[in-house]
Amino acid sequence: MSKFPYIRQDFAASLVVFLVALPLCVGVAVASGVPAELGLVTGIVGGLVTGMLRGSSLQVSGPAAGLTVLVYEAVREFGLPLLGVIVLATGVLQITMGVLRLGRWFRAISISVVEGMLAGIGLVLIAGQLYPALATKAPDSGPGKIAGLPGAFLDALGDGEALASLAVGAGTIAVLVLWKHTPAKVRTVPGPLAAVGLATLAAFLLGLPVATVEVRGLLGSVQPPPLSAFGELASAGLIGTVVAFTLIASAESLFSAAAVDRLHDGPRTEYDRELVAQGAGNALCGVLGALPMTAVIVRSAANVQAGARTKASRVLHGGWLLLFAALLPGVLSWIPIPALAGILVHSGAKLIPVRALAVLWREHRGEALVLVVTAVSIVAVSMFEGVLIGLALSIVKTAWEASHLKLEIVDKGSGPIDAHLSGNATFLRLPKILDSLEALPQDRPIRVDLSGLHHLDHACRTALESWAQRHSAAGTEPVRVTAG
Numbered sequence: 001m002s003k004f005p006y007i008r009q010d011f012a013a014s015l016v017v018f019l020v021a022l023p024l025c026v027g028v029a030v031a032s033g034v035p036a037e038l039g040l041v042t043g044i045v046g047g048l049v050t051g052m053l054r055g056s057s058l059q060v061s062g063p064a065a066g067l068t069v070l071v072y073e074a075v076r077e078f079g080l081p082l083l084g085v086i087v088l089a090t091g092v093l094q095i096t097m098g099v100l101r102l103g104r105w106f107r108a109i110s111i112s113v114v115e116g117m118l119a120g121i122g123l124v125l126i127a128g129q130l131y132p133a134l135a136t137k138a139p140d141s142g143p144g145k146i147a148g149l150p151g152a153f154l155d156a157l158g159d160g161e162a163l164a165s166l167a168v169g170a171g172t173i174a175v176l177v178l179w180k181h182t183p184a185k186v187r188t189v190p191g192p193l194a195a196v197g198l199a200t201l202a203a204f205l206l207g208l209p210v211a212t213v214e215v216r217g218l219l220g221s222v223q224p225p226p227l228s229a230f231g232e233l234a235s236a237g238l239i240g241t242v243v244a245f246t247l248i249a250s251a252e253s254l255f256s257a258a259a260v261d262r263l264h265d266g267p268r269t270e271y272d273r274e275l276v277a278q279g280a281g282n283a284l285c286g287v288l289g290a291l292p293m294t295a296v297i298v299r300s301a302a303n304v305q306a307g308a309r310t311k312a313s314r315v316l317h318g319g320w321l322l323l324f325a326a327l328l329p330g331v332l333s334w335i336p337i338p339a340l341a342g343i344l345v346h347s348g349a350k351l352i353p354v355r356a357l358a359v360l361w362r363e364h365r366g367e368a369l370v371l372v373v374t375a376v377s378i379v380a381v382s383m384f385e386g387v388l389i390g391l392a393l394s395i396v397k398t399a400w401e402a403s404h405l406k407l408e409i410v411d412k413g414s415g416p417i418d419a420h421l422s423g424n425a426t427f428l429r430l431p432k433i434l435d436s437l438e439a440l441p442q443d444r445p446i447r448v449d450l451s452g453l454h455h456l457d458h459a460c461r462t463a464l465e466s467w468a469q470r471h472s473a474a475g476t477e478p479v480r481v482t483a484g
Helices: 007-031 036-048 065-078 080-099 103-108 111-133 142-156 160-181 191-205 227-234 236-261 271-287 297-305 312-327 329-334 337-350 354-363 365-380 383-402 427-438 458-472
Strands: 405-410 417-425 446-456 480-482
Touching (some): 007 036, 007 065, 007 191, 007 297, 007 337, 036 271, 065 111, 065 236, 065 337, 065 383, 080 236, 080 271, 103 271, 111 142, 111 365, 142 365, 160 337, 227 236, 236 271, 236 297, 236 383, 312 329, 365 383, 417 427, 427 458
Parallel strands (some): 417 446, 446 480
Antiparallel strands (some): 405 417
8 A cells, every 4th residue: 555655535536537527528529520439538548648647647638628629620621530640740749849848838828818719719619519409510610600509599499309409408507507506415426427417317218309429339439540641741731730739739738737736735747748748648549540638627626626646546537438438338329419518518618717807807908808819819710820810919919018118308498308218129119219209309419318228129229320310410419329
């Protein structure tokens, strides 16, 4: 026992995490447009492989709701055989970034961009999953999903199957929302499992006409990508998708690690090692043709709250998933699709930081704008472009704030005019500087004091010299510039 001093706590926590992960693994797979078993494969790899590696000791990896939209688009555009190639390339890229010690740089990404990314994913996820809850097919584009919802709800009113499906989905969401208010003994069963279990029981007992999960069997679903598929890595579209997978999976994992570190007092996350661990898991998932993985905050928080002390709990959870997939795969065929849609609608809603946005709007409106623009761009265009737009806007905002400049003019009515510049003189503030200087009288001597500047870029220096020459050419005393 001395080798595993916390085995009792870790064993109990692993069962809780398994019960939380099971419906989420299946739900994410179905929503991504791939066989349900592939979600379990990713969960198994997240536990048994990534769980064994160093990085973050208590966070749990598996298929994430945050990548659902991206995976669905990739499968629709490139086909299921190429998903393995994309995920394998993502894993290799993550390992490379970890070895090059780039993991810590993800902490430099603006939190508003990350929260905007998650909010955009949440909005598309909610809009997309309301369609299977209504027993109908979702449009392909983000704007199309949102625009088509009123019509889909109206069509459902006269359709018995759609109404039954909607009732199951709504009931699942209601259980998830109300579960935290149930007695403590009842809450020993995780909310997602209870919601899916009750929905499955209701659909069976009432004989509801709802679609259920299609089961292919574990070995039938695992399809390693053919060698011929790797030639597609030369296409720009596929490379862009790999980069999007890598950036989003890595950012989500490392931000999850930071959040999990705040939940416990154990060892802190080693970001570069965690990136290598995520990469190793994704590389294996790619070889098996499964879904990509990230660290998942829902499972990780459940792990910490259940009393886990070491990484043994997450490794054991992968073992329970493997036993379930091997021995009880037929159970999946009883699960109603609208129940899984309800779980993902609830997960999507939790990705939208309503309270954080309200606080940001009061205190940092620029950051709130970055968050909203990132989210809207993801819905309107696509995941990758939306994140790039958010990053670009964040950089522009930071540059604008960093270029804060104050120009103070002291004119005593006679004698020379003093102009004091302080702050950061960059090209972004150049029009304002020149407008103020060119408005000064041409017939008076001028002294420009640059001693208060922290930074003077080349564009501003050149513009100041040109203005000084023009002003001095008018026949007045030459402009005197002092740098302190």
